[in-house]
Amino acid sequence: MDPEFLNVDQEHIHDQTVSSCGCSFGEPINVGKLQSWIQELIQTKSNDLYRYKGVINVAGMDDPFIFQGVHMLFTGTFMKGGWKGSKDKLTNFCFIGKNIDKEYLINGFKNCIADKLSYN
DSSP, X not given: OOTTTTXXXXXXXXOTTEEEEEEEEOSOBOHHHXXXXXXXXXXXXXXXXXXXXXXXXXTTOSSOEEEEEETTEEEEEEOTTTTTTOSOOOXXXXXXXXXXXXXXXXXXXXXXXXXXXXXX
């Protein structure tokens, strides 16, 4: 037990390499592209990914795909009735970790946007 644990006057240091990245956009996502990209992301960046989660508007699906992960642990599922008649089916995601490359993450999702032929 550290008697100074709750001492707010005590000096503390924040790790400047830890940050977060979030984004939101409306275009539907190609689930195949997303799975491939997430798999690559987990294999190459998992040590730096502390927490990630999102709600994905998947092309051709009526329900949102909900995902979350910690390092290499990833889970995702479609949530029945998740949009509840909403006109705005937005993709939202957030990553928290060390040495976060925001441009890489945002572009990774944008590269998964479905072309019009795949969901019309």
